[in-house]
Amino acid sequence: MTRKRRRLYIVGGFMLIFASAAALVLMAFEENIVFFYSPTDLAQQMAKQPMPPNRRLRIGGLVEEGSLGREKDGVTITFRVTDTVEVIPVRFRGLLPDLFREGQGIVAEGSMAADGIFVASEVLAKHDETYMPKEVADALKEAGQWQGKVNEQ
Amino acid sequence: MSMHYFANPTRFTRLAGRIQPWAGGLSAVLLAVGLYLALVAAPADYQQGDTVRIMFVHVPSAWMAMFCYSFLAVASAVALIWKHPLADLAAKASAPIGAGFTFLALVTGSLWGKPMWGTWWVWDARLTSVLILLFLYLGYMALWQAIEDSQKAAKAAAVLALVGAVNVPIIKFSVDWWNTLHQPASVLRMDGPAIHPSMLWPLLIMALAFQAYFVALLLARIRMELNLRRIRALRLAERAS
């Protein structure tokens, strides 16, 4: 075995071991890396081990069509976050990002209240990976070919 | 023709001298065309309006950030295994360029995130792993500075570069492996690009402009590192005599 070949094996083996170690660490810490829970994730989590109330967490999903409402005070808004399987009602008071609208993906940070409503302190908008001019989007919608990534969140 | 053909520094310098002005000129032309397309010709996005124009500098910066690191890691591996005389210098020369592009990807992403997501920064897997990339570049450059003996510095820096290479696939696939605020890939994905051609072309032209810029600047920096090595050798010889 030449010295070059030996060095090649050493470097290759080192990389392989290091990459596997990194993969194991990432898998072990998956729960900490995930930025938000989907409503389904949260429901499963609650069924397994109920979370203490007021624990800070983030939930993410789509703002359900027709769910957006305003409370009597005029500033608090309510809506439901869905992943088309489970639904979480959310209450929020504060500034909304420009992209926030029904059908839009969002991530909300806050905690579960005792009445089962998620009280958010911050709402962020999440957009998908499709980009197109408005005319194309309108034409697609008109032709009934709109696939809007609703189910891919 | 083997890889070692261009390992010869004199031959490399001659070839670099020929490529460098072409790459620089190509980059300038593509950048001018790309900027016009990005700022004027490309349409606004149906959802994101004119903020989508930030994509035309953000995405090429992020691609270059990852490309430079891949180049740095491969050059470091070649240096460690085959002791290629130019590989260490090529890796060293590429680091500041990669750090610059990583910084730009982070800043432009922040300027895009504030109006669209509603935040400058979040600690999701994509953003965090790109920040780690910036630290890897800075650490790599600091290591070269910190170790006096350039042979030892090259070896230590190369090992760090290879360790950090694990981060590159993590950045790329972070948006698929974990829930992130950052959206998944739009161009390099299984089902083909999810960008309308009227926006894809300006993006690709900008990406090409950045790539040509990288080639021209990298060649100049490698030639500088070569000169610095020769200068050091000459000064050492002088002191010895």
Added chain:
Amino acid sequence: MESFMQFAEMGGYGGYVWPAFGIVLAVMLFMWIAGMRGWRKSEQVLASLRSSRRQREDISE
């Protein structure tokens, strides 16, 4: 003039779009100038070192 104002406004997002393009061009220009200047300077230093060395060799002969 009006269309220029409209262009500069970027649909109300000019405050984000222009700084993004500005910083990209500024950093790329800075890296370019720093890189090219460093390279040219290294060429000069190397050339002067080599010529002074040659001169001394000529004298010593």
